[in-house]
Amino acid sequence: MTPNANPPVGTVGPAPTADNAGVGAQHVMYPADYPPLEASAWAGWPSEWATPNTWSQGRAQWVSELDIVFACIDLNARIVADMPVFVTKGMQRKTSPPWVANPQPERYSHWGEFMRQVWWAYQAIGEAFILCTSRYEDGYPRTFMMMDPAYVAVDTVTPTADNLSGRTYSIGGQDATADILHIRYASWPSDAHGHGPLEVAGDRILAAKTFTRYASDLARNGGIPWAVLKHKYRLGAEQAQRVKAQWIKSARERMGAPAILDNDMDLQVLQVLPKDMALSDLQKFTEARIAMMLGVPAFLVSLPSGADTMTYSNVTALFDYHWRATLRPGSRYITKALSAWLLPSGTELELDPTSYVQPTPTERVTYYQGMVSMGAMTADEVRASERMSRLDQTPDTVDTGEVFTHAGS
Numbered sequence: 087m088t089p090n091a092n093p094p095v096g097t098v099g100p101a102p103t104a105d106n107a108g109v110g111a112q113h114v115m116y117p118a119d120y121p122p123l124e125a126s127a128w129a130g131w132p133s134e135w136a137t138p139n140t141w142s143q144g145r146a147q148w149v150s151e152l153d154i155v156f157a158c159i160d161l162n163a164r165i166v167a168d169m170p171v172f173v174t175k176g177m178q179r180k181t182s183p184p185w186v187a188n189p190q191p192e193r194y195s196h197w198g199e200f201m202r203q204v205w206w207a208y209q210a211i212g213e214a215f216i217l218c219t220s221r222y223e224d225g226y227p228r229t230f231m232m233m234d235p236a237y238v239a240v241d242t243v244t245p246t247a248d249n250l251s252g253r254t255y256s257i258g259g260q261d262a263t264a265d266i267l268h269i270r271y272a273s274w275p276s277d278a279h280g281h282g283p284l285e286v287a288g289d290r291i292l293a294a295k296t297f298t299r300y301a302s303d304l305a306r307n308g309g310i311p312w313a314v315l316k317h318k319y320r321l322g323a324e325q326a327q328r329v330k331a332q333w334i335k336s337a338r339e340r341m342g343a344p345a346i347l348d349n350d351m352d353l354q355v356l357q358v359l360p361k362d363m364a365l366s367d368l369q370k371f372t373e374a375r376i377a378m379m380l381g382v383p384a385f386l387v388s389l390p391s392g393a394d395t396m397t398y399s400n401v402t403a404l405f406d407y408h409w410r411a412t413l414r415p416g417s418r419y420i421t422k423a424l425s426a427w428l429l430p431s432g433t434e435l436e437l438d439p440t441s442y443v444q445p446t447p448t449e450r451v452t453y454y455q456g457m458v459s460m461g462a463m464t465a466d467e468v469r470a471s472e473r474m475s476r477l478d479q480t481p482d483t484v485d486t487g488e489v490f491t492h493a494g495s
Contacts, residue, residue, distance in 0.1 A: 381412030
């Protein structure tokens with residue numbers, strides 16, 4: 087076919103040269119200043135219709151549109167990001183590298199901001215891309231940051247001795263394979279991308295959005311009447327409006343007194359309750375299933391759990407279940423990937439969950455007494471576990487143990 091006369095805008099083409107610098111190098115899909123439009127509903131859009139699931143700057147559009155999805159992922163991300171991070175070797179804590187405080191000071195305010203972004207991408211999208219921006223002399227990353235998944239292109243290639251993963255990564259048309267850490271939620275050898283739990287929840291997300299729109303439409307349209315006034319004769323539009331106005335006026339004036347109806351009119355109370363008309367039970371069930379797929383107990387996001395009253399003895403047991411079933415496996419999956427990328431063999435990056443699942447002081451005292459009595463811990467180790475200095479030390483002279491160092495920067 088003969089191409090049209092439009093000037094080229096940098097579509098797929100050869101690598102840039104001195105004559106066509108920037109043209110064809112970025113594999114442009116659309117002008118940078120004019121991103122593609124996203125489907126949106128117009129005024130009067132029927133509640134049973136739905137716009138297609140599209141992607142906006144690497145994030146699923148329905149993540150920000152459906153409150154239960156945001157609430158669940160945000161809860162998990164906030165808890166994990168709040169946990170202190172430390173480095174261990176042979177079960178002993180070591181002084182951590184500077185990036186434990188902030189992996190990229192020019193971009194993040196602290197480690198927690200970085201960890202939140204990683205968890206959001208890991209659980210909402212199914213994959214997180216972390217880019218090394220500088221290295222120590224020994225080759226380990228010195229600073230790093232998370233990339234928007236929309237900016238990272240992943241391709242599969244035949245595995246070689248230099249690239250056993252069989253994947254290549256590029257950012258803006260430039261190869262970044264050697265500097266990218268790719269953490270995938272669910273993976274498969276022949277699939278270059280990771281896949282998150284929300285990818286299989288499309289129907290439930292659509293149902294939850296439909297229920298939400300249906301409830302909002304009911305509210306905007308005056309809600310559900312609890313009763314109707316039935317007249318003996320057929321009334322015209324003007325007569326019906328006059329009767330309704332009289333009813334409203336008398337209801338305001340009677341101050342709770344019983345209503346008086348003439349022989350030609352009857353008050354019929356509807357048997358269908360508003361909560362049944364709003365399909366609230368179905369909406370709660372659907373949102374509870376979405377919360378389950380995201381690993382959040384329904385109770386923590388104000389949803390009915392449907393579980394037996396003896397499932398959790400108290401809130402502490404609920405937090406412990408949340409940590410064991412979701413947060414610990416997910417966070418360890420992420421920290422193990424970071425450890426293999428950032429630290430020498432045998433050194434691990436770990437999170438301290440005590441801020442979320444810490445036992446009561448009485449339980450901790452009983453535990454420490456048993457450990458000290460059997461010789462497994464000393465009094466100084468108990469103080470260290472409780473972040474207390476020894477009696478003969480001041481906070482400025484506390485021993486920090488072995489210092490973790492790199493060979494230059």
